[in-house]
Amino acid sequence: MAAPALTARVRDVVEPVAVAAGLFLEDVEVHGIGPKVVVRIVLDLDEDEVGAVDLETIATVSREISDALDGIDELDSEYTLEVSSPGTSRPLTEPRHFRRARGRLVTLALHDGRTVTGRLTQVEPATVTVAPEPVAAKKGGPTKARPPVDVALADIAHGWVEVELARAMTVDLGPEDDDDEDED
Template sequence: MAGRSTGLPTQKQVIELLDGEFVRAGYEIEDVLIDARTQPPRITVIADGDHPLDLDIVAELARSASALLDGLDSDAPYVLEVTSPGVDRPLTTEKHFRRAHGRKVDAELGDGTTVTGRLGQVSDGAVDLVVRDRGDWAVRRVPLDQIVKAVVQVEFSPPKPRELELAGAAGTEAGA
């Protein structure tokens, strides 16, 4: 077939091709990683949204993405993976904090201190953190521009009901 390309698509091409499909499903493409060193090469699409990715959604997005990528003018084989950013991704934007609502985080503040708390409401450039204060739960309002680094913590036991209530996450699967 004359004129067919044999190379992999670029990161930009993948994002442009898949963005509309992901947005329709309620997700944003956070990043696309293309590893041409593996055989076959691996295309990883990292997506996030206001609702967590579950296995059914990942499968649906992967099928859609695969069909769109297969329609490109390329015969290069590839392995496609659709995934979420993972808990080790630092929270860097207001939407990251909003999407992690109800989750426990470690936050390093601009003054060099570290605070561990459960993410509550995010508004007006600040986040409510539910923290332990003198043996009880309290809400601490922290401006986002004072947070140098924040990372979601993996939890192995369920959070306390009062902690979830203060975070505004009662009845959610905050630790899941």
Template sequence: MSRSQGPGADVGALLFEALEPAVTDGGLFLEAVSVVGSGRHRVVQVTVDLADGPGGVDSDLLADVSKAVSTRLDEVDDLIDGAYLLEVSTPGLSRPLTEPRHFRRAVGRLVTLTTSGGTLTGRIREADGTAIVLQPPADRAEPLIVPLADVVRGTVEVDFHRVDDAQD
């Protein structure tokens, strides 16, 4: 979990602690808080996500949590001097899959996994704290089980044919 990054990392860590309850109470998971820029160009970046499992963050829920974060920042205004821009967003597709929770969030999505033995691409059927189960390719009957310990890097691929789209 990334608590803070970039300029103002100490402030980012303090903000993470201050904002985490507001995000959690709003039904989301606080991924990261960072403060970037300086002077009038400072931006407080807050990244939130669902706590676990597949699905997306509803725009109404994101708006509600954004308001809660803004209110909480007003309450801890001594942590940030002066003006700043607040950005509350979700990680999006470009987030690297680095934690078991990330893989559980990607169930149903097409991913590329770099492992100690090479690179694999497939749709995640299941994921837990120990392994990722990929849907078998057309030439294989059994699913491919990849131990999480073997995964060096994982990324979600842009996919115009998601499994849940075909079921709607």
């Protein structure tokens, strides 16, 4: 089976496993021939969820994917399976990537040469809203909030999530993301 056909076959087998686990199948790659075949699967949370796929879920789904792939005759029994999540280095290239990055610090490089950096607070079908980080007028002085910036998705040349090691997400994403139910 040719590589594109095998990749499509792997995708067809893996996608139901991912969906059953509540995950989105982001990418499938199949490289090599014979016992040197490497199958790379990238899984992500549903686009409306914020956070990351945890390692326990990746491990569980990896076993289920391996079992499913064992039924593909075209794969050598000694293929290497790599299952991962997109990680922080994934560029923001599709609307679902922006929805997944809500609440995160992002940098957007625009086609006109400008860059916008701030918290991604809202994603609409054609635009995203970024809240720039507050700035201090003077060193040690009070910070001054800056107004949110709306950016058309069509104006974004490149976008990426900035890695933050010490900040917890504290952005209010609105009522649709509130999991708390009012109890009377």
